[in-house]
Amino acid sequence: MASQPYFYLMEIVLVILAFFALVVLCFIFLTKPGKRKTAGSMTIPDSYKQHLIEKVQFYNNLDEIGKTSFETRMMRFLSRVRIVGIGTEVEDLDRVFIGASAIIPIFNFDRWEYVNLNEVMVYPETFNTEFEQKGSDRSVMGMVGEGAMQQVMIISQPALRQGFANQSDKHNTAIHEFVHLIDKTDGEVDGIPELLLRHRYIMPWLEMMLKNIRQIRKNDSDINPYGATNQAEFFAVAAEYFFERPDLLERKHPELYGMLAKMFGKTLNSTS
Numbered sequence: 527m528a529s530q531p532y533f534y535l536m537e538i539v540l541v542i543l544a545f546f547a548l549v550v551l552c553f554i555f556l557t558k559p560g561k562r563k564t565a566g567s568m569t570i571p572d573s574y575k576q577h578l579i580e581k582v583q584f585y586n587n588l589d590e591i592g593k594t595s596f597e598t599r600m601m602r603f604l605s606r607v608r609i610v611g612i613g614t615e616v617e618d619l620d621r622v623f624i625g626a627s628a629i630i631p632i633f634n635f636d637r638w639e640y641v642n643l644n645e646v647m648v649y650p651e652t653f654n655t656e657f658e659q660k661g662s663d664r665s666v667m668g669m670v671g672e673g674a675m676q677q678v679m680i681i682s683q684p685a686l687r688q689g690f691a692n693q694s695d696k697h698n699t700a701i702h703e704f705v706h707l708i709d710k711t712d713g714e715v716d717g718i719p720e721l722l723l724r725h726r727y728i729m730p731w732l733e734m735m736l737k738n739i740r741q742i743r744k745n746d747s748d749i750n751p752y753g754a755t756n757q758a759e760f761f762a763v764a765a766e767y768f769f770e771r772p773d774l775l776e777r778k779h780p781e782l783y784g785m786l787a788k789m790f791g792k793t794l795n796s797t798s
């Protein structure tokens with residue numbers, strides 16, 4: 527008689543233990559998979575992939591391994607950087623364009639992270655340099671913030687979209703802004719990206735920039751005249767050309783092409 531309740535008690539204890547084991551397992555499964563959650567967010571949604579296929583030439587020129595790497599890194603970027611619309615709605619397409627523009631310039635540097643960027647603000651039109659949308663000077667299409675706006679990039683939605691609508695005009699505002707951020711990583715936006723440029727190339731690069739700026743000013747160049755503003759703008763404008771029309775740049779400006787290829791880690795004499 528005495529053993530019956532004892533058995534009963536053991537059974538209850540076992541059930542309780544099993545229940546706790548289950549709770550602990552669930553807990554481990556749901557918390558450790560912070561990794562799982564991250565991995566999930568790295569999986570590219572079909573709609574994003576479709577936008578890449580339809581709109582991003584750089585992505586389409588990659589082989590399958592390259593495409594997968596591009597997708598993963600783009601999703602990692604998008605999970606880390608906040609994208610907010612200011613008076614406009616940010617659509618999937620905009621997120622893909624911003625993510626793609628971030629990855630294109632640093633695609634050859636696996637471990638590159640934009641440590642100097644937390645947020646991208648998308649404006650419905652161009653803005654002036656005080657970030658106001660209305661006013662006398664509304665011509666700015668993109669900007670990397672300074673001072674209180676450190677860690678922020680601002681971009682006009684029409685300019686962002688236009689950059690990918692026409693991929694042969696050597697112009698892409700978002701890539702331009704990300705190249706400024708890359709330039710800024712060494713502390714200064716001065717056209718000399720010290721992280722990408724070996725020391726011995728700095729002087730030749732400076733000379734090359736000045737020579738090209740002189741040619742633009744003499745109206746003797748097919749490089750966007752905005753590049754003649756200063757060295758930082760020349761670097762960003764030349765990079766737009768490099769990523770959008772590499773073959774044309776190589777033909778028309780072989781030295782400039784060679785230098786940018788070195789900086790952006792592109793293997794020269796490839797089969798492409």
Ligand SMILES: [Zn+2]
Pocket residue numbers: 702706758759762
């Ligand atoms: Zn610029």
